[in-house]
Ligand SMILES: *[C@@H]1O[C@H](CO)[C@@H](O)[C@H](O)[C@H]1NC(C)=O
């Protein structure tokens with residue numbers, strides 16, 4: 001449009017400046033007008049060409065901008081997707097850590113419980129090994145006062161019997177636990193009577209005593225240490241015809257205790 005206006009302006013200017021010179025030929029003037037018109041046509045074509053080129057460039061630029069815009073949109077979408085994925089991953093990771101932490105905690109608690117139980121069991125084991133169980137007994141009053149050779153003395157009155165080692169029916173002490181035992185016997189005889197006694201461990205003599213006195217009641221006491229395994233027995237028996245004496249004064253008795261295991 002601008003180009004057309006420019007052309008009209010040119011034409012009118014050319015018309016206006018038509019020579020009034022009488023010497024100039026009519027053809028000369030027409031020639032010049034024609035020449036100008038041709039030049040103007042060229043110029044006009046150039047302007048048109050330039051316009052077209054400019055509009056093509058603009059169109060290309062627009063297309064490029066459009067494409068760029070689409071690419072940017074696509075990139076933004078991808079970034080959004082990635083962000084959402086990252087957020088989801090983060091959330092699930094945090095949940096996993098939470099679960100792991102609580103299961104780790106549970107494991108620690110149960111492990112320490114197990115350790116504690118093992119420690120308690122080990123402690124009890126050691127305690128059983130080092131603590132001497134309470135075993136001791138004291139019995140008195142022989143079932144019979146007149147004894148023949150080899151006869152076992154049954155002390156029928158049980159004063160104490162911790163660990164239940166002594167039997168008042170057999171007169172035997174049976175070790176409830178392995179260890180070192182101290183045994184004692186206290187024996188009294190009436191005047192002018194003999195008493196010959198042996199303390200026995202599983203059929204072997206561990207201690208002997210003999211007494212006789214004219215005209216008086218007398219007593220004697222004997223002690224012995226014996227190492228026993230659990231289940232082994234100890235008792236007192238007559239080694240030759242004897243007469244004992246016992247009344248409620250605790251004159252004849254048999255006792256023992258586990259002193260070390
Ligand atoms: C959770 O525990 C499992 C199994 O022990 C392990 O494979 C995983 O890596 C742990 N997860 C985290 C986030 O620590």
Ligand SMILES: *[C@@H]1O[C@H](CO)[C@@H](O)[C@H](O)[C@H]1NC(C)=O
Pocket residue numbers: 109110113117
């Ligand atoms: C720990 O052990 C005790 C005894 O065996 C049991 O009663 C308790 O439930 C245990 N505690 C845990 C947290 O496992």
